Amino acid sequence: MKPVPHATSLRRAPVQRRSAERLTRILDACADLLDEVGYDALSTRAVALRAEVPIGSVYRFFGNKRQMADALAQRNLERYTERVTERLKQERRGDWRAAMDAVLDEYLSMKRTAPGFSLVDFGNQIPVGTRQAEPNTRVADRLTGLLSGYLGRTPDEEELRRVFLVAVESADTLVQLAFRVDPDGDEAIIHETRELLRAYLGRVLD
Numbered sequence: 001m002k003p004v005p006h007a008t009s010l011r012r013a014p015v016q017r018r019s020a021e022r023l024t025r026i027l028d029a030c031a032d033l034l035d036e037v038g039y040d041a042l043s044t045r046a047v048a049l050r051a052e053v054p055i056g057s058v059y060r061f062f063g064n065k066r067q068m069a070d071a072l073a074q075r076n077l078e079r080y081t082e083r084v085t086e087r088l089k090q091e092r093r094g095d096w097r098a099a100m101d102a103v104l105d106e107y108l109s110m111k112r113t114a115p116g117f118s119l120v121d122f123g124n125q126i127p128v129g130t131r132q133a134e135p136n137t138r139v140a141d142r143l144t145g146l147l148s149g150y151l152g153r154t155p156d157e158e159e160l161r162r163v164f165l166v167a168v169e170s171a172d173t174l175v176q177l178a179f180r181v182d183p184d185g186d187e188a189i190i191h192e193t194r195e196l197l198r199a200y201l202g203r204v205l206d
Helices: 017-037 044-051 055-061 065-088 096-113 133-151 157-181 187-205
Strands: none
Touching: 017 044, 017 055, 017 065, 044 055, 044 065, 055 065, 065 096, 065 133, 096 133, 096 157, 096 187, 133 157, 157 187
């Protein structure tokens, strides 16, 4: 079964498999419609129709469309973590450059392919362009927990978390620029982003 958003984003967490599958359909429909019509035109009724569930099923989990978008962002973070984890299983333990490539590459892949990701990624950016500190802090916390053991010899956890937060904030800004320049992500800017991360992280992790 696919992971569902953390219960704090839901009115009611699914318990049975059928309920979890229905929630997955609702969030899938929300993601598709975000790409098709944008946030302003999104409605809980349209999501229910696309997901082929009663409108009451949507309101069982969410009070409004913003809560749906928040839950979609949380699901994106869970899926991103799974992708990075699987990628790291193929890499040599302790290789921070390989870890950095996995973190950036999987984000770029989701940016290009995951429905609704351009609007919500790991934290609701609605109104469009609104970017708050919390989502990147959440990502930095997740990466600290995921990579601290993988990296082996590391700074203390608080320093590592600060380093990852700076790296995530920097990469986030540059990746947003790359996708403004080119809808598929400007490769030259992405290359510069990778080089910047290598230089910064190398000062701390080498």
